[in-house]
Amino acid sequence: MTELxxxxxxxxxxxxxxxxxxxxxLYFERKGSALIQDRVGANRAAITGFGRKLGMxxxxxxxxxxxxxxxxxxxxxxxxxxxDHFLHGLAPFLALFPVLVTFVVIPFGDTITIAGQTFNLQxxxxxxxxxxxxxxxxxxVYGVALGGWASNNRWALLGGIRATAQMxxxxxxxxxxxxxxxMTYGTLDLQEMVRSQGGVWFGFLPRWGLFVQPLAFILLxxxxxxxxxxxxxxxxxxxxxxxxxxxxxxxxxxxxxxxFTDFAEQALxxxxxxxFFLGGWQVPWLYRDGFHLPGGHIIxxxxxLVSILGIVSFLVKVxxxxxxxxxxxxxxxxxxxxxxxxxxxxxxxxxxxxxVLVTAFIVVATGGAH
Amino acid sequence: MVSLSxxxxxxxxxxxxxxxxxxxxxxxxxxxxxxxxMLNAVNLAFxxxxxxxxxxxxxxxxxxxMTVAAAEAAVGLAIIISIFRSRETVHADDLTLLxx
Amino acid sequence: xxxxxxxxxxxxxILAALGVVLxxxxxxxxxxxxxxxxxxxxxxIGQDAIVVGFLQAIVYAxxxxxxxxxxxxxxxLPVESGPTGHLALKLFGTLAVAALLAExxxxxxxxxxxxxxxxxxxxxxxxxxxxxxxxxxxYLIAFEVxxxxxxxxxxxxxxxxxxxxxxxLQERKEAxxxxxxxx
Numbered sequence: 001m002t003e004l005x006x007x008x009x010x011x012x013x014x015x016x017x018x019x020x021x022x023x024x025x026l027y028f029e030r031k032g033s034a035l036i037q038d039r040v041g042a043n044r045a046a047i048t049g050f051g052r053k054l055g056m057x058x059x060x061x062x063x064x065x066x067x068x069x070x071x072x073x074x075x076x077x078x079x080x081x082x083x084d085h086f087l088h089g090l091a092p093f094l095a096l097f098p099v100l101v102t103f104v105v106i107p108f109g110d111t112i113t114i115a116g117q118t119f120n121l122q123x124x125x126x127x128x129x130x131x132x133x134x135x136x137x138x139x140x141v142y143g144v145a146l147g148g149w150a151s152n153n154r155w156a157l158l159g160g161i162r163a164t165a166q167m168x169x170x171x172x173x174x175x176x177x178x179x180x181x182x183m184t185y186g187t188l189d190l191q192e193m194v195r196s197q198g199g200v201w202f203g204f205l206p207r208w209g210l211f212v213q214p215l216a217f218i219l220l221x222x223x224x225x226x227x228x229x230x231x232x233x234x235x236x237x238x239x240x241x242x243x244x245x246x247x248x249x250x251x252x253x254x255x256x257x258x259x260f261t262d263f264a265e266q267a268l269x270x271x272x273x274x275x276f277f278l279g280g281w282q283v284p285w286l287y288r289d290g291f292h293l294p295g296g297h298i299i300x301x302x303x304x305l306v307s308i309l310g311i312v313s314f315l316v317k318v319x320x321x322x323x324x325x326x327x328x329x330x331x332x333x334x335x336x337x338x339x340x341x342x343x344x345x346x347x348x349x350x351x352x353x354x355x356v357l358v359t360a361f362i363v364v365a366t367g368g369a370h
Numbered sequence: 371m372v373s374l375s376x377x378x379x380x381x382x383x384x385x386x387x388x389x390x391x392x393x394x395x396x397x398x399x400x401x402x403x404x405x406x407x408m409l410n411a412v413n414l415a416f417x418x419x420x421x422x423x424x425x426x427x428x429x430x431x432x433x434x435x436m437t438v439a440a441a442e443a444a445v446g447l448a449i450i451i452s453i454f455r456s457r458e459t460v461h462a463d464d465l466t467l468l469x470x
Numbered sequence: 471x472x473x474x475x476x477x478x479x480x481x482x483x484i485l486a487a488l489g490v491v492l493x494x495x496x497x498x499x500x501x502x503x504x505x506x507x508x509x510x511x512x513x514x515i516g517q518d519a520i521v522v523g524f525l526q527a528i529v530y531a532x533x534x535x536x537x538x539x540x541x542x543x544x545x546x547l548p549v550e551s552g553p554t555g556h557l558a559l560k561l562f563g564t565l566a567v568a569a570l571l572a573e574x575x576x577x578x579x580x581x582x583x584x585x586x587x588x589x590x591x592x593x594x595x596x597x598x599x600x601x602x603x604x605x606x607x608x609y610l611i612a613f614e615v616x617x618x619x620x621x622x623x624x625x626x627x628x629x630x631x632x633x634x635x636x637x638x639l640q641e642r643k644e645a646x647x648x649x650x651x652x653x
Contacts, residue, residue, distance in 0.1 A: 086502075113625055128598070131524035135511075142504065149497060161543065168536055175528075256574060299629025375578060376511075380480045382574040384506070386567055391491035393642045399542060403490050403503050406534075410510050421517040423612045424591060428603040432514075433605065436529055437616045442535045443622035443637045448630035451480075454545050455633075470522030 002117075011104045017315070018103040020261035023065060028326040029263075030068075035331045075252035080152055083249065087150035092250065092257035093145025098136040099264045105129040106271045107191040108314050109281045120163035121281070121311065122191050125208055130178055130188040133272070137227065139175070140261075141167050144229075144236070144246050147258065151274035152251035153312040159245025162337065167227055169344040174223035176352030177216040177319035181276045184212055192282030198287070206284040209277040215252070215355045217277045224269030225328060226344070228262050232332040260315045270321035278317050281310035282286055328349055377418040398450055398460045402443075409439050413451035479516075482494045483509035496542045500535060507531045518596040550627030 034041020077086055109121030126132050141164055150161015185193045197246060199207045210217050226233040238247035247258050276282060285291050290301040299311070335343065372394030384407055413432045420428015455462055486509060489502030507530050514523030543548050605613055 084495075084497075128520050128524055131521065131528070135524050135527035135532065138528050139508075141532065141536055142501075144496075145536065146501075149543065159541070159542070164536060164540070168533065170531070232552075322610075375650040376480070377517075378484065378578050380513075382483055382571075384510075384541065386571050387484070387491055387575065387607065389570055390563060391565040394560050395491065397496065397547070397640060399496055399538070399545075399547065400490070400499050403499055403538070404504060405540060405547060406504065406530075407487055409528075410507060414510055414513060416518045416519055416521065417514050421591070421596075426595070426600050427608075429519050429596065430604050430609050431603055432522050433525065433601070434520070434612060434616060435513045436525060436610075440529060440534050440606055441619050443537055444623045444627040445560070447537060448627040451541060460545060460547065462617070464649070 003313070006032070006119055007123055010119075010121065014103045014106065014108060014123050015100050017108070018100065018264055018271075019260075020269050020311065021183045021267035022260055023319065024319065025266055025322055025326060026068070026265040027065060027325065029329075031327050032323075033330050036327070069256065073253050077252040077254060079251075080249045082151070082152040084150040087146050088249075091143050091147035091150055092254040092261070093143070095140055095261045096147060096264065098140040099261055099268055102133050102268055103271070104131065105132055105190060106275055107280055109311040110195075110307055113303060120191065121307070123193060126189070128188045129190045130182055134171075134175055134178065138171060140265075140320050141171075142263070143258075148246035151246070153249050155242050156246050157288065159236045159242045159248065162242070163229060163246055166229065166233065166235060166340060166344075169341060170223040170226040170233075170300060170348070173219055173348035173352050174227060176349065176356055177219035178276070179222065180216045180352070180355045181212055181220075183356070183359045184209065184362050186363075190280075194275060194282060197279040198282050200285065200294075206279055208279040208282075212249045213277065213355075213359070215351065217273065219352050219355070220273060221269070222275045222343075223323065224265075224272065225325065226340070228265035228269060228344060230262060230266060230325070231329045232334045233340060234334060235337050267318070267322060267323050270318050270325060274314065274317045274320055279313075279322075281314040283309050283313040286310075304370055324329040374418060376421050378410040378415060381411045383407075383411075384414070398453075398462055402446055402450070404425065405440065406443075409435055410466065418433045471513075475516060476513070479509045479513050483513070486576050496537070496547045500542060503538075504531050504535050507535070518591050520596045521598045521601050522596070 030042045053313055060260060077087070079085055086220060103128050104123040107120075108120035111118050111120050113119075144167065145160050145164040148156045148158075148163065151157070185196050187193060187196075193209075197207050201211070205211065229236050236242070237247065242248075245290055247255055251257060285293055286301070288303065289305060290296075290306070291297075291299040293299070388404045388407030388411060392401050394402065395401055413435055416428040416432050416435075418428075419424065420431075436443065448459060453465065457465065460466070483506050486502045486505035490499050490506065492504060493499045508527060511523045511526040512530070514520075516525060
C-alpha cells in the first residue's frame with residue numbers, strides 16, 4: 001500500500017516537473033528569443049514597477065507565465081461548423097496525455113532512505129520502460145492527426161498530414177537510436193541504464209553514455225526536436241502556407257493543450273537524452289559514500305545528501321538541455337518539407353542502422369553487455 | 371487469475387464481431403479493418419494459451435502475425451489505392467469486373 | 471491480471487470492436503480499431519507477454535493504423551448513409567455469424583479445455599530475453615523469411631501505389647506502336 005502511495009506521489013511529482021519545464025520553455029520562448037534577437041520582448045507587466053525601482057531589468061515573468069495562460073484559458077472555445085465535435089474536443093488531450101504519462105518512467109534519482117525506509121526515485125519501475133516510451137510516443141501521433149482531420153478545414157488537414165508523416169518518419173530514427181542504447185546497456189530498464197553510467201574511465205572521465213554512443217546522442221537529439229515539431233522542423237505550421245497547421249481551428253484551452261504538448265515533448269526529449277547519455281542523476285565522481293576526486297581525494301558526503309544531490313544533478317542537466325533546445329530553435333533556419341523527409345529517411349535512418357550494426361559487433365566482440 | 375475460458379470467450383467474441391463486419395460491411399477499408407480484428411482475436415488466443423502452457427511459442431507466433439499483418443496492410447492498402455484510382459470506388463459490390 | 475481489470479478490458483475491447491463494425495464514418499471505425507488494439511495490448515501485458523504487448527502498441531496501433539488513416543484521407547471517403555450492399559448478403563452474414571458463435575460457444579465450454587496449466591511463470595517469462603532466445607533459435611528461419619517478406623511487401627506496395635508518370639505512359643505508347651509496326 002505504501003508503495004502504491006509513494007508511486008502515485010512520485011508520478012505526480014514527475015508530471016509536475018515536466019509541466020514546470022514546459023513553462024520554463026514557454027518563458028524561454030518569449031524572453032530568451034528576445035535576448036537572442038536583441039529586442040526587449042515581453043515587457044508590459046511590471047506590476048507596480050516593483051522590480052524597476054530596485055534597478056532590476058524587467059523579466060516579463062507576469063506576461064509570459066500569468067497573462068498569456070490566463071488569456072488562453074478565458075478565450076472562447078470555438079468549434080467550427082461541420083467539425084467532428086467529439087474528436088475535435090478529444091484530439092488535444094490525445095496529443096497531451098501520452099507525453100505526460102511518459103514522464104513517469106524516467107528515473108529522477110537513486111534510491112533515497114527516509115526514516116529507515118528506502119524508496120526508488122522512479123515513479124513506475126517498469127522493466128520494459130524503453131519499449132513503453134516508444135509506445136506512448138507512437139500513440140501521441142493520433143492527437144495531431146485527428147486534430148487536423150476533425151477541424152473540417154483544408155489547412156488543418158494538410159498540417160495534420162504533414163505533422164503525422166513527420167512524426168512517424170522520425171520515430172523510426174528515434175527507435176533506432178534507442179535500440180543502440182539498449183544494446184549498449186543490455187537492459188530495457190531506465191534506472192538500470194542510469195546505474196551503469198556510474199563510475200569513471202581512465203580515472204577521470206565519467207562513464208556517461210555520450211562517450212560510448214555519440215552518434216545515437218545526435219540521432220536522438222535530432223529526432224526528438226523533429227518529434228516535438230519545433231524549429232528547424234516546424235513544418236506542420238507555416239504562416240504563409242498553412243497558417244497554424246493542425247491547430248488552426250483551435251482556440252482557448254484546447255490550443256493551449258496543443259502548444260503545451262510541443263513544450264512537454266521538448267522537455268521529454270531533454271529528459272530522455274539526460275537519462276540515456278548524460279548519466280541521468282549521476283553526479284561525476286560522486287559515489288554512495290562521497291566524492292572520489294580524480295586526484296585520489298575522498299570527500300565524505302552523507303547518504304541522504306548524496307540522494308538529494310542526484311535529484312539536483314538530474315534537474316540541472318535537464319534544464320541546461322532544455323535551454324540548449326531553446327537555443328537551437330532560435331539559431332537554425334527551418335527546413336523545407338522535402339529536405340526534412342530526405343534528412344529523416346536518407347540521413348538519420350541509415351545512420352541509425354549503421355550505428356546499430358556497429359554497436360552489435362562491438363557488444364558481441366566484448367563479450368556481451370552483461 | 372482470470373480463467374482461460376473467459377479469455378478464449380473474449381477472443382471468440384472479437385473474432386465473431388470481425389467475421390460479422392467482414393460479411394456485412396461493403397466498404398473495402400472497413401472490411402480490411404474487420405480482418406485486423408480477426409487477426410487480433412487470434413493473437414489474443416495465442417498469447418493466452420501460450421501463457422497457460424508456460425511456453426514462449428505463442429508470443430513468437432504473435433510476433434510473426436504482427437509482421438505479416440504489417441506487410442499485408444501495406445500491400446492491401448496499395449491495392450485499394452490503385453483500385454480507387456481506376457474505378458473511383460471502394461465499394462466491394464461495385465467491383466464486378468471479374469463477374470460475367 | 472486482476473479480475474476487475476480483465477472485465478474492464480474485455481468490455482472495452484468488445485465495445486470498441488462493435489464500434490469498428492457499426493460506425494458509418496471510416497475514421498471512427500479506425501479509431502475504434504485502435505482502441506481495440508490497445509485494450510488487447512494491455513491484455514497481453516497482463517498475461518506477462520510484456521514485449522509482445524508493447525510491440526502491439528508500437529507497431530500495430532502506432533504505425534499500421536496510421537497507414538490506414540492516411541489511406542482513408544487519401545481516398546477522401548464519404549460517410550456512408552443507410553445500409554449498403556445486398557440485404558440477402560447481410561442476412562446470410564448474420565446467419566453465418568450466429569452459427570459461428572454457437573459453434574465456438576459449444577467448443578469453449580470450460581470442461582473441454584483440457585490444458586496443462588502452469589499459471590505461475592518462471593522469472594523472465596515474456597521478457598525480451600526469453601522472446602529473443604526462442605525467436606533466434608527455434609524460429610530463426612521463419613524470422614529470416616519474414617524479413618524477405620517485408621522487403622517484398624515494401625517493393626510491392628510502392629510498385630502498386632505509385633502513379634505512372636507521363637514520360638512512362640509516352641514510352642509505353644511508343645513501345646506498343648513499335649510492336650504494331652513490326653507486326
